[in-house]
Amino acid sequence: MESNYYMLLSITLLVTISPAASYTLPDNYFINCGSASSLLTYQRNFTGDDNSGNFSLSPRDSDTTSAAADNTLPAPSLYQTARIFRKSSFYELALDQAGTYVVRLHFFPFPSLGSPRFHVSASKSTLLSNFTAESDAFPLVEEFLIKLAAGKLRIEFNPDEKERSVAFVNAIEVFLAPDELVQGYALPRVTSLGSEGNFSGVMDFPLRVVHRINVGGGNVTRERDTLMRYWIPDDAYMLIKDTARNGNYSFDIKYGDGATAFIAPDSVYRTAKEMNILGGGALSKFNMSWQFPVGKGVLHLVRFHFCDIVSNVTSELFRFNLYVYGAYVVEVYPWSSVPRLAAPFFKDYVVESDDSGFMNVSVGANSQSSTETAFLNGVEILEMIGGKKADKSRKRLLIVVGSSLGGMVLVVVVFALVCFGLRKRKLKMKAEEAFDWPLGRLYGGSSYSRTTVRTSVTGSPFADLNLGLKIPLSGILFATKHFDPKLMIGEGGFGKVYKGTLRNGAKVAIKRSEAGHGQGLEEFHTEIRLLATIRHQHLVSLIGYCDERNEMILVYEFMEKGTLREHLYNGEGVDITSTDRLSWDERLRICSDAAKGLHYLHTGSSGTIIHRDIKSTNILLDENYVAKVADFGLSRSGQLDQTHVSTEVKGSFGYLDPEYFRCLQLTQKSDVYSFGVVLLEVLCARPAVDRELPREEVNLADWGMVWQRRGELERVVDASLVGKINPNSLRKFGETVEKCLQECGADRPNMVDVLWDLEYCRRLQELGVARQPYEDSTTEVSWVLPMGMLQRLPTQSFTGDGDESICGSFSGAVSSQFNANEVFSQLNMNGAR
Ligand SMILES: *[C@@H]1O[C@H](CO)[C@@H](O)[C@H](O)[C@H]1NC(C)=O
Ligand SMILES: *[C@@H]1O[C@H](CO)[C@@H](O)[C@H](O)[C@H]1NC(C)=O
Ligand SMILES: *[C@@H]1O[C@H](CO)[C@@H](O)[C@H](O)[C@H]1NC(C)=O
Numbered sequence: 067m068e069s070n071y072y073m074l075l076s077i078t079l080l081v082t083i084s085p086a087a088s089y090t091l092p093d094n095y096f097i098n099c100g101s102a103s104s105l106l107t108y109q110r111n112f113t114g115d116d117n118s119g120n121f122s123l124s125p126r127d128s129d130t131t132s133a134a135a136d137n138t139l140p141a142p143s144l145y146q147t148a149r150i151f152r153k154s155s156f157y158e159l160a161l162d163q164a165g166t167y168v169v170r171l172h173f174f175p176f177p178s179l180g181s182p183r184f185h186v187s188a189s190k191s192t193l194l195s196n197f198t199a200e201s202d203a204f205p206l207v208e209e210f211l212i213k214l215a216a217g218k219l220r221i222e223f224n225p226d227e228k229e230r231s232v233a234f235v236n237a238i239e240v241f242l243a244p245d246e247l248v249q250g251y252a253l254p255r256v257t258s259l260g261s262e263g264n265f266s267g268v269m270d271f272p273l274r275v276v277h278r279i280n281v282g283g284g285n286v287t288r289e290r291d292t293l294m295r296y297w298i299p300d301d302a303y304m305l306i307k308d309t310a311r312n313g314n315y316s317f318d319i320k321y322g323d324g325a326t327a328f329i330a331p332d333s334v335y336r337t338a339k340e341m342n343i344l345g346g347g348a349l350s351k352f353n354m355s356w357q358f359p360v361g362k363g364v365l366h367l368v369r370f371h372f373c374d375i376v377s378n379v380t381s382e383l384f385r386f387n388l389y390v391y392g393a394y395v396v397e398v399y400p401w402s403s404v405p406r407l408a409a410p411f412f413k414d415y416v417v418e419s420d421d422s423g424f425m426n427v428s429v430g431a432n433s434q435s436s437t438e439t440a441f442l443n444g445v446e447i448l449e450m451i452g453g454k455k456a457d458k459s460r461k462r463l464l465i466v467v468g469s470s471l472g473g474m475v476l477v478v479v480v481f482a483l484v485c486f487g488l489r490k491r492k493l494k495m496k497a498e499e500a501f502d503w504p505l506g507r508l509y510g511g512s513s514y515s516r517t518t519v520r521t522s523v524t525g526s527p528f529a530d531l532n533l534g535l536k537i538p539l540s541g542i543l544f545a546t547k548h549f550d551p552k553l554m555i556g557e558g559g560f561g562k563v564y565k566g567t568l569r570n571g572a573k574v575a576i577k578r579s580e581a582g583h584g585q586g587l588e589e590f591h592t593e594i595r596l597l598a599t600i601r602h603q604h605l606v607s608l609i610g611y612c613d614e615r616n617e618m619i620l621v622y623e624f625m626e627k628g629t630l631r632e633h634l635y636n637g638e639g640v641d642i643t644s645t646d647r648l649s650w651d652e653r654l655r656i657c658s659d660a661a662k663g664l665h666y667l668h669t670g671s672s673g674t675i676i677h678r679d680i681k682s683t684n685i686l687l688d689e690n691y692v693a694k695v696a697d698f699g700l701s702r703s704g705q706l707d708q709t710h711v712s713t714e715v716k717g718s719f720g721y722l723d724p725e726y727f728r729c730l731q732l733t734q735k736s737d738v739y740s741f742g743v744v745l746l747e748v749l750c751a752r753p754a755v756d757r758e759l760p761r762e763e764v765n766l767a768d769w770g771m772v773w774q775r776r777g778e779l780e781r782v783v784d785a786s787l788v789g790k791i792n793p794n795s796l797r798k799f800g801e802t803v804e805k806c807l808q809e810c811g812a813d814r815p816n817m818v819d820v821l822w823d824l825e826y827c828r829r830l831q832e833l834g835v836a837r838q839p840y841e842d843s844t845t846e847v848s849w850v851l852p853m854g855m856l857q858r859l860p861t862q863s864f865t866g867d868g869d870e871s872i873c874g875s876f877s878g879a880v881s882s883q884f885n886a887n888e889v890f891s892q893l894n895m896n897g898a899r
């Protein structure tokens with residue numbers, strides 16, 4: 067749940083050593099209902115439900131009997147048995163992954179059943195109500211696309227009570243859909259009167275396949291489809307058949323940027339209906355029109371499939387019109403979609419059907435086009451279950467308002483309780499335990515909640531977002547192999563993160579924001595403008611972005627060695643071998659690098675940027691173990707004169723500044739606190755919060771401070787470091803941590819002071835001498851101070867305190883061979899104030 071995506075990275079890398087094969091059709095669940103035996107058919111093993119494996123049927127009694135076909139129809143073997151339900155019953159399946167699933171129900175009623183009427187629901191959505199399957203020569207397959215959470219899925223069958231009917235089913239398929247099938251964009255919304263804005267969140271509705279049409283071709287059977295779908299010809303729906311002729315192409319379809327074979331198989335893209343222009347005569351200029359029966363006044367996801375198999379040459383000037391209900395016109399422009407022949411692409415719309423019970427679609431010539439023709443390869447119409455027009459959308463709005471009100475109440479309650487818990491410091495641990503859940507839920511443990519950067523903050527006079535960072539969507543699709551789930555290295559509240567390789571060979575991390583995730587395009591652009599101005603060797607750089615098709619994608623440099631955490635201790639699938647373990651000196655250097663990055667964020671040219679989510683999974687290592695801070699800038703930035711920015715609680719548990727929690731007052735010092743926790747994590751090699759441990763050890767910050775105050779910090783250091791840390795280095799480190807973790811933000815040092823202390827720890831470690839530098843002021847330690855810091859230190863760290871003497875003595879240190887220890891003891895005094 068946490069966006070420790072780089073943690074997953076190392077595993078992902080191991081798994082995908084072979085060239086990332088994309089999605090493969092899963093084996094679960096294929097159920098042969100009413101049968102004791104499994105059946106190998108349609109390239110899948112349909113498990114009998116009599117001796118169910120990892121799914122269950124209940125109740126399992128005389129009310130849910132199996133039945134064998136009682137007729138002599140030559141039905142495929144899958145339809146020779148059925149499960150009959152005399153009362154409400156369900157199948158329960160375990161889904162080990164959240165996602166959008168294909169749910170397919172097969173019905174082939176035996177004559178003895180008559181025409182039963184029943185209802186089917188799944189995951190609290192009614193999929194089929196008042197459903198009757200008439201006895202026919204062909205089985206009826208109902209298909210749905212449903213977004214489901216991981217866990218138990220119940221598919222419930224309810225016989226209609228009034229008619230004393232039974233319910234039945236012959237076979238069930240439930241499997242995870244490939245990513246590209248999942249519509250995540252905001253789509254144009256169309257009614258019979260024309261365009262009506264955009265619609266996002268289509269996948270929040272269960273979708274029921276109403277029509278799946280292979281235009282210009284024949285039946286595409288399950289065996290020939292990549293996802294075992296069934297496509298039927300369009301002829302029965304065509305209005306004036308003479309307006310069209312069939313196009314037929316026998317070469318390879320060039321899948322790529324526009325569509326993949328999972329969107330539709332080549333049997334669909336190899337055939338098309340083309341305007342009958344060669345026939346000449348009156349009909350040659352007519353639109354080609356289809357009329358599909360649909361529910362009245364219901365929302366549909368309509369997907370049009372195109373693949374230019376009719377042109378001789380690609381032409382930038384070739385385009386044609388697509389009409390929905392004759393009122394909505396959109397230009398289909400193959401060149402801009404995929405500038406190649408025989409390369410498929412598709413277009414999605416949310417169409418609200420009118421009260422005629424039909425949906426009209428047409429394609430026709432565009433007079434501006436180089437060739438006045440038009441074509442269509444396929445159409446899919448999916449009903450959005452529960453998606454009704456106007457009045458329903460008001461209801462939805464109410465629900466949204468209602469639930470967000472509920473959410474606010476929850477936040478307030480949680481906040482009040484947490485404050486109470488913190489007041490009673492002794493109760494702190496209890497409070498945290500009690501409130502970890504709602505926090506986890508509200509903020510998803512995500513690495514950043516998509517808060518917005520106020521436009522005024524950047525103040526950049528960019529008229530246009532012309533930063534040379536824009537990457538076309540086709541480039542992103544290329545890099546991620548169409549968002550191949552195998553390349554996914556993380557997921558959080560914001561969306562998904564993929565590893566990818568751009569066309570120029572650069573390895574990148576690609577963050578794809580989930581559609582409808584709160585943020586508008588304008589805010590997204592504001593963020594990019596800000597991120598583009600932040601460049602520092604210890605900050606993970608933004609390489610580009612993509613905002614085509616309502617996508618909000620950020621592209622970052624890829625950090626080969628993953629997160630700091632995965633080099634510290636085992637967890638969530640990460641195993642550290644002894645060779646991975648970092649030495650104390652390496653750890654100090656990494657901390658120091660990260661501190662430099664943070665310091666830049668706090669004081670850099672872009673104004674004060676507060677990271678808000680410093681943790682060991684947001685410190686990444688490149689191939690040379692150079693540390694860089696990630697996930698910044700998506701946080702709120704404050705103007706320099708503003709010392710704090712009030713904002714909602716955000717951050718990760720165990721790292722949260724208690725003051726921030728109490729007052730919702732966010733300052734750079736909140737980052738300092740979190741960084742202090744990271745320092746402890748680095749020293750002790752354990753998570754910031756570990757619930758497995760005894761109560762007093764759960765919270766690392768508290769536990770570490772207990773030992774620090776006792777002066778026995780060495781007793782809790784990482785076992786692999788025992789005896790390897792110079793005691794002075796450790797003592798200095800402990801003091802640094804203690805300062806960072808001060809209850810009151812004003813008592814904590816600035817990042818530059820922390821950086822300075824860390825550099826000093828390194829120096830002490832390098833010296834490896836068991837001296838007492840504080841007492842021994844005559845120690846001859848002359849070493850080169852890091853140059854960048856020298857210029858900054860006096861102005862940024864000290865002048866605010868108005869302590870001239872310290873500034874003076876510090877300047878002295880620069881010019882003369884001043885005793886470094888003395889400098890540091892003064893610095894410490896300063897920091898401890
Ligand atoms: C099909 O699945 C069942 C139960 O999972 C198993 O017993 C059977 O061996 C499988 N058959 C084949 C051909 O794989
Ligand atoms: C179902 O069982 C099979 C073998 O019995 C196993 O491979 C598969 O992972 C199980 N699926 C789930 C979702 O538990
Ligand atoms: C089912 O249809 C009957 C009449 O055809 C209607 O009275 C009833 O309300 C419907 N039930 C549901 C759940 O739609």
Ligand SMILES: *[C@@H]1O[C@H](CO)[C@@H](O)[C@H](O)[C@H]1NC(C)=O
Pocket residue numbers: 252263264615616
């Ligand atoms: C719909 O989305 C498109 C981008 O896909 C955008 O250009 C357009 O302004 C949006 N329309 C509305 C009404 O939001």
Ligand SMILES: *[C@@H]1O[C@H](CO)[C@@H](O)[C@H](O)[C@H]1NC(C)=O
Pocket residue numbers: 282283284312314315337
């Ligand atoms: C495509 O054309 C070939 C010959 O031109 C023909 O044999 C085949 O049946 C056609 N396919 C379709 C789907 O029309």
Ligand SMILES: *[C@@H]1O[C@H](CO)[C@@H](O)[C@H](O)[C@H]1NC(C)=O
Pocket residue numbers: 204283284285299
């Ligand atoms: C498609 O299949 C249906 C029934 O399965 C059949 O009636 C029809 O003739 C087929 N059409 C073509 C073009 O093969």
Ligand SMILES: *[C@@H]1O[C@H](CO)[C@@H](O)[C@H](O)[C@H]1NC(C)=O
Pocket residue numbers: 376377378437
């Ligand atoms: C395609 O090329 C063939 C011959 O090369 C020609 O006869 C035909 O008219 C061309 N079709 C179009 C649509 O230009």
Ligand SMILES: *[C@@H]1O[C@H](CO)[C@@H](O)[C@H](O)[C@H]1NC(C)=O
Pocket residue numbers: 258305357391392420422424425426
């Ligand atoms: C759809 O097409 C039918 C048949 O041509 C026509 O009668 C009907 O008016 C059309 N509906 C709309 C909304 O254009």
Ligand SMILES: *[C@@H]1O[C@H](CO)[C@@H](O)[C@H](O)[C@H]1NC(C)=O
Pocket residue numbers: 351352353389391392393428430
């Ligand atoms: C095609 O349909 C559109 C919308 O109904 C109409 O405006 C246009 O005139 C039609 N074109 C032809 C050539 O009939």
